[in-house]
Amino acid sequence: MNNNQIKTAGTKKRGFFAQMLHDWQLWVMLLPGIVYIFIFCYMPMYGVQLAFRKYDFAKGIYGGEWVGLANFIQYFTSPMFKTTVVNTFVIAVVSIIFSFPAPIILALIINQVRQEKWKRTVQTVVYIPYFISTVVLVSMLNVMFAQNGGVLSDLLKHFGIVADNANLLGQKQYFVWMYVFSGVWQSMGWNSIIYLAALSGVDPSLYEAAKIDGANAIQRVIHIEFPVLVPTIMILLIMNMGNILNVGFDKIFLMQNTLNMGVSEVISTYVYHLMAPTAGAPQFSLATAVGLFTNVVNFAFLMGTNWFSKKTTGSGLL
Amino acid sequence: MEKKENKKGSRPHKMQESLPDRIFHVIVLILTITTFIVITYPLWFVIIASVSNSDLVNQGKVVLLPKDIRFYGFQQIIRDTRIWVGYRNTIVYVVVGTLLNMVITMPAAYALSRKDFKARNPVMLYFVFTMYFSGGLVPTYMVINKLGLIDSPWVLILIGALNTYNLIIARTFIQNTIPNDLYESAMLDGAGHFRIFWSVVLPLSKAIIAVEVLYYAVFHWNDYFNALIYTSSPEVQPLQMVLRRILLQNEAFAGGSGGVQGGYAQSSADQVKYAVIIVSTVPILLVYPFVQKYFEKGVTIGAVKG
Numbered sequence: 001m002n003n004n005q006i007k008t009a010g011t012k013k014r015g016f017f018a019q020m021l022h023d024w025q026l027w028v029m030l031l032p033g034i035v036y037i038f039i040f041c042y043m044p045m046y047g048v049q050l051a052f053r054k055y056d057f058a059k060g061i062y063g064g065e066w067v068g069l070a071n072f073i074q075y076f077t078s079p080m081f082k083t084t085v086v087n088t089f090v091i092a093v094v095s096i097i098f099s100f101p102a103p104i105i106l107a108l109i110i111n112q113v114r115q116e117k118w119k120r121t122v123q124t125v126v127y128i129p130y131f132i133s134t135v136v137l138v139s140m141l142n143v144m145f146a147q148n149g150g151v152l153s154d155l156l157k158h159f160g161i162v163a164d165n166a167n168l169l170g171q172k173q174y175f176v177w178m179y180v181f182s183g184v185w186q187s188m189g190w191n192s193i194i195y196l197a198a199l200s201g202v203d204p205s206l207y208e209a210a211k212i213d214g215a216n217a218i219q220r221v222i223h224i225e226f227p228v229l230v231p232t233i234m235i236l237l238i239m240n241m242g243n244i245l246n247v248g249f250d251k252i253f254l255m256q257n258t259l260n261m262g263v264s265e266v267i268s269t270y271v272y273h274l275m276a277p278t279a280g281a282p283q284f285s286l287a288t289a290v291g292l293f294t295n296v297v298n299f300a301f302l303m304g305t306n307w308f309s310k311k312t313t314g315s316g317l318l
Numbered sequence: 319m320e321k322k323e324n325k326k327g328s329r330p331h332k333m334q335e336s337l338p339d340r341i342f343h344v345i346v347l348i349l350t351i352t353t354f355i356v357i358t359y360p361l362w363f364v365i366i367a368s369v370s371n372s373d374l375v376n377q378g379k380v381v382l383l384p385k386d387i388r389f390y391g392f393q394q395i396i397r398d399t400r401i402w403v404g405y406r407n408t409i410v411y412v413v414v415g416t417l418l419n420m421v422i423t424m425p426a427a428y429a430l431s432r433k434d435f436k437a438r439n440p441v442m443l444y445f446v447f448t449m450y451f452s453g454g455l456v457p458t459y460m461v462i463n464k465l466g467l468i469d470s471p472w473v474l475i476l477i478g479a480l481n482t483y484n485l486i487i488a489r490t491f492i493q494n495t496i497p498n499d500l501y502e503s504a505m506l507d508g509a510g511h512f513r514i515f516w517s518v519v520l521p522l523s524k525a526i527i528a529v530e531v532l533y534y535a536v537f538h539w540n541d542y543f544n545a546l547i548y549t550s551s552p553e554v555q556p557l558q559m560v561l562r563r564i565l566l567q568n569e570a571f572a573g574g575s576g577g578v579q580g581g582y583a584q585s586s587a588d589q590v591k592y593a594v595i596i597v598s599t600v601p602i603l604l605v606y607p608f609v610q611k612y613f614e615k616g617v618t619i620g621a622v623k624g
Contacts (some may be wrong), residue, residue: 026435027429029425029511029512030441033426044453046453047457047458061457106353125354127606128357129361131599133542135562139561140595142566150378151378216342254562272455292454
């Protein structure tokens, strides 16, 4: 303790370079990370200027002439603007509505199971889908929800949940649900880990007190367990909101087909299609502008949710 | 602790339980059983479909148990070199990539966990900023192109070499679990940061190392996006790209251009698909039990304060 105080007192007087020299070992340990981030994150950020330039194939990324906001205007006035923004928001909002509460509810349910062995089994099994790759997941969707003979589409038709001639993979109205529920199936268990961990920290004396007060099981869930989860919920919600426009390129891109394109083309896939079009020249400047637009909107959502969370619950990320 | 007591005295305890509580626990049981079925059935279906006659599968006749068992799909896969090339590449990317991830992440996490490190906050900001702002796809592509990494296996090892979120949870873990006294006594013994990191921090961080290895390894294993953007030759592409071609683009069955697939019928082709799914998923599933015991501990402590 004493030693520490002397040390801190000593370090305060050092100048910037003397301090760096003093901490040189820490800087060496940080160096690979700093260099990596510089090359793969900050150097591309410098390239964002392409959003305000006309891409010149001969002169490269920094050589094209300045065009101001022309690329943005081109995007905002094109019919793809409305399509991609609406699709992105619909998918993002429906996703959050269903896949955000699912792990919370699952954790609360698993936490109520008293048969320890069964509890372990369920817990282990719900993690499994997380390890299935997106490519495999989408191909599982393709075979199980095939229009003819898909085992799960047959099941849904049998119970009259969808029409007998429904094509779950092609018809537009099903796309969002296929996307969202396959996501819930895949990540619900995995995402519940953190909530289960938070629940394991509940003070047992609270249960005792609740029992004495005559609270029933549901009341215990509502008044003891749920409040314990609130800070975790808020932090994860903010982080989710900060990514709202980043709705997974991976899965949507693989689920896209010519039939559902009208509802499945989101901003991230649009950027890819601009950059690597099936026909015609790549539109690098426009793609950069669209990417930058996504970034700005995401940032606004992150800040907005953080502000809202701090106002309402007192816990925030930043 | 409390639960064990409950078990011992479960008889009288259950008698006292109120009716709503009993109904509640029955509902909990039903819900967990439903969850169990919903999660496991698709997995089970893939297994039975991979060994059943695909014609019966396509007619919806294979529902609970395999029918007309055959291993045609697996036999085809064993002979399909594309899958094994993809497999080899993926294993290289997972092993080398994850190793690089750890070599970069853990020392940086230690440095950032030291409260006496003066530049801690600015450096942290330097990393965190990239979580919320990025150059985007095109500028990143241009940089990687300038570096001459397009279509090189290195791009798939280097991309994502440091994940800021993983860095933060490792830092939080080290900060919260390793007591300051240990650092102080190590320093009194004359140990520098390298030595402390190697002999004090790493041995005490097994749980978070397991978590990080799992996160990074799963990322490399599943990543097809970077391969899609930055590579084009099949010799360097990972398994997921091969799977994409076989499973989603039906490449193998389009006309037999790849060699082995020749002229087998669509029904057998489907059996190959199910078998491919199994062969490509089992290895990563087998990794999880090994790290599971560390996992819950690591993820909890690391994520307490993101």
